[in-house]
Amino acid sequence: xxxxxxxxxxxxxxxxxxxxxxxxxxxxxxxxxxxxxxxxxxxxxxxxxxxxxxxxxxxxxxxxxxxxxxxxxxxxxxxxxxxxxxxxxxxxxxxxxxxxxxxxxxxxxxxxxxxxxxxxxxxxxxxxxxxxxxxxxxxxxxxxxxxxxxxxxxxxxxxxxxxxxxxxxxxxxxxxxxxxxxxxxxxxxxxxxxxxxxxxxxxxxxxxxxxxxxxxxxxxxxxxxxxxxxxxxxxx
Numbered sequence: 001x002x003x004x005x006x007x008x009x010x011x012x013x014x015x016x017x018x019x020x021x022x023x024x025x026x027x028x029x030x031x032x033x034x035x036x037x038x039x040x041x042x043x044x045x046x047x048x049x050x051x052x053x054x055x056x057x058x059x060x061x062x063x064x065x066x067x068x069x070x071x072x073x074x075x076x077x078x079x080x081x082x083x084x085x086x087x088x089x090x091x092x093x094x095x096x097x098x099x100x101x102x103x104x105x106x107x108x109x110x111x112x113x114x115x116x117x118x119x120x121x122x123x124x125x126x127x128x129x130x131x132x133x134x135x136x137x138x139x140x141x142x143x144x145x146x147x148x149x150x151x152x153x154x155x156x157x158x159x160x161x162x163x164x165x166x167x168x169x170x171x172x173x174x175x176x177x178x179x180x181x182x183x184x185x186x187x188x189x190x191x192x193x194x195x196x197x198x199x200x201x202x203x204x205x206x207x208x209x210x211x212x213x214x215x216x217x218x219x220x221x222x223x224x225x226x227x228x229x230x231x232x233x234x235x236x
Contacts, residue, residue, distance in 0.1 A: 002116070003094040003171070004037040005085035006030070007049045008102025009074020018051065019103045019214045024224050025233040029214060031064070032105035032232060037098070038065040040112050045069040045092055048102075049085045079187055083178045090175065097174055099191050100166035103214040106226045107166060111208070115168040118205050125200035126169040128192045129207030130161030164207040167192055173200055 008020040008030050020030040030048075037043045047070045050058045058071030072088045074081030082099055089097060096119065100107065111129070118127045137160060140149035169191065177194035181187070188194055192202045210226040212219055227233045 001094040002096045004098040007081040009081040038067045049074040049081045097171045124203040126202040129164040130204040131207045
């Protein structure tokens with residue numbers, strides 16, 4: 001069994017509201033990844049992680065998405081929310097789990113297929129998506145004023161990727177890593193970083209520059225353009 005865990009428990013303080021419930025083309029952002037995973041023949045069930053006060057809203061989504069099996073409350077940080085999702089998914093006895101940010105609406109079925117094939121072909125413990133930085137990347141040091149820094153060095157772009165979700169893992173491996181991190185009070189912003197920490201193998205395959213994470217209000221317009229391009233916006 002392969003399960004998707006979608007952490008979408010953020011409250012969007014800096015954004016001005018809960019991003020996962022903002023609408024693009026009349027559809028809430030959270031619905032876009034739900035539709036893809038619900039449609040995929042490679043996904044058997046979905047666990048959605050929401051703010052506790054929005055659990056009823058999540059239960060209503062079950063009517064639209066039959067593969068949405070569980071809706072659970074999240075934690076204060078993304079890592080805590082993913083762990084809560086994994087704990088809920090454990091009851092389903094999955095062998096693999098896909099973790100995808102609920103505020104990344106531009107995800108396609110082909111991406112899920114590619115990740116499943118890569119996990120099998122490479123015999124890895126996890127597969128992530130990565131895109132090459134388009135700009136020169138600098139490492140900075142001591143801050144001067146807000147937004148101003150001393151530049152220390154230029155990094156080699158050939159050895160860098162920008163990481164995206166979805167990410168696919170062997171379920172027991174990811175759960176173990178989260179449990180170890182919890183005991184060690186280790187916090188990361190990316191699930192694959194836990195596998196790296198504990199000596200498991202992670203493979204990166206090509207991502208998609210259109211796979212934007214909604215972070216600022218401007219991202220809504222960008223995502224709308226990309227959703228139109230891939231043909232997943234609802235009809236007017």
